[in-house]
Amino acid sequence: MGVEVGRRSFFVVAGLLGLAACGSNTGRGGSTDGTLRHWYHAYGEDGVQDAVRRYAAAYPGAKVEVQWNPGDYDSKIVTALQTSAVPDVFEAQVKVDWVRQKQVVPLDDVLGDTRDDFVRALLESQTVDGHLYGIPQAIDTQVLYYRRSLLEKAGVTPPRSVDELVDAAKRLTAGGVKGLFAGNDGGVGVLTAPLLWSAGLDFLSQDGKAPGFDDPRAATVFGKLRELNPSLLLGAPADWSDPGAFVDGLAAMQWTGLWNLPKILAAHGDDVGVLPFPRLDASGAESVPVGAYSAMVNARSADVAAAKAYVKWLWVEKTDYQTEFATAFGAHLPARTSLAAQAGPLRDGPGKQIVEFVTRGGRIASPARWSARANTALSDAVSRIARQGAEPVGELRAALEVARDEIARLDR
Incomplete structure (x- = not known):
């Protein structure tokens, strides 16, 4: 550019x-x-x-x-x-x-x-x-892109809390356009970490010796992904890392990478706004993954x-x-x-804003001590909560057991 x-x-x-x-x-x-x-x-x-x-x-x-x-x-x-x-x-x-x-x-x-x-x-x-x-x-991050004109038409303000995101996605779903695209898996792969951070939690405790999501707020925030599900675009021609769904007008908002900013601006120009992932409440935080x-x-x-x-x-x-x-x-x-x-x-513009998001709320997206087995257990649990309506507390209890076993194994 x-x-x-x-x-x-x-x-x-x-x-x-x-x-x-x-x-x-x-x-x-x-x-x-x-x-x-x-x-x-x-x-x-x-x-x-x-x-x-x-x-x-x-x-x-x-x-x-x-x-x-x-x-x-x-x-x-x-x-x-x-x-x-x-x-x-x-x-x-x-x-x-x-x-x-x-x-x-x-x-x-x-x-x-x-x-x-x-x-x-x-x-x-x-x-x-x-x-x-x-x-x-190189450094990559992910943010929430939105079409300013579509939000204005629906009377929606840019969401700054998870509840506002759920409401915005619902109100923006109309006329063949879905409110949000966050991957063909319903956001499980890319939103699990931001959802945890939004509640003030993480994959691991600060010292890395325990799971960081052993807290009732984890069940609460993953339940919000279930609430989002009816407003999510699924079955897009390309997955979340490609800007096609947003560029082609299939979704009013998309969670995708900074790397797509040039293509998105070329398609929609000044109609593009960007946001970090919103906080759950006053005890949580806005964030963007950095890796x-x-x-x-x-x-x-x-x-x-x-x-x-x-x-x-x-x-x-x-x-x-x-x-x-x-x-x-x-x-x-x-x-x-x-x-x-x-x-x-x-x-300047959205690019400068994204740099500011990284400055304020950049979080390492893939800690070295977070194992693949623990990640699979948590992802599977979040998927069942979001896509199948499974009960969050029980699902997370099973994922916590796997995470504790993996932490103990790595510490041996």
Whole structure:
């Protein structure tokens, strides 16, 4: 869009969020020709795939092959780490199990004197037992987009509480347009964390030693998702991460990523408003999830040292590639404060507001100590509450038991 976020604004965001060597073959199998395999999930923005292939081709230290992975990328990574030396390098968010099972390698020595240039909260989210396992690539967040004209026509004010969101979605559902789109699963995947935060809760307690949703307010707030259900768009041509439902007028509001801001503004211009996820009540908080895929190294790689050297070159040394990756294919914030002046359409309008949301209420969306099994148990419980009308207290009791077992397992 040709505009840039102010450097001062991004330093504030970073602050409030908490803000190569050569080697020999390790003999672990995998490629025997020195080729490094680098996996990415399938980004929705045009140009990203061509860019990362261009970066790989420019690497002087080795031949690098990029694999683009549509579909369920996260499950594919889990399987690959258990059984294969491929990929050598991949993007993900670190999990404690990967560390404890020695499936990924520490990257503490990769950052060098650039460590303080990375947003601190992002590094902390990729740190387990005091060691860093991922180099953040760019910062993403999610917000609530709405059509100003449709709210005005329905006599609806932008919702600042969960009850107001439920009411707005109901009143905006008319004439073939649904009030809200938050994914074809009815919002379970992307709204579980914001709902917890809206009630002043979280996945884990502050010390990480207990579930953070062992509270009656969790049942209350997940019951609100059930109230939202009749006003939610389901069966959209693309899921929540794509702006198509909102751009095409299928929903008056959509929960989706900052990365879609350019497409949404191109479609609707000044008719676009943005909001953080609203608070449940005065004891809760407005929030937006903040996260970043990070570059990680497979411990089974045929040449771990070579893989680390490539990660250092791409995500530490090549600041021009890092800037392009974060800003040229959609709206993202760079993972490094020194690159903030290059950020995309975030100097004014909705983009500036979203930066302010991150400043005030950015929350790490995927804690490393929150295990996949615990997440599945909670997601399944929330789905039954929202989609099947299940009783919230009993559903959450079962999810709490799984979460406690997982926390105890990780602490052994």
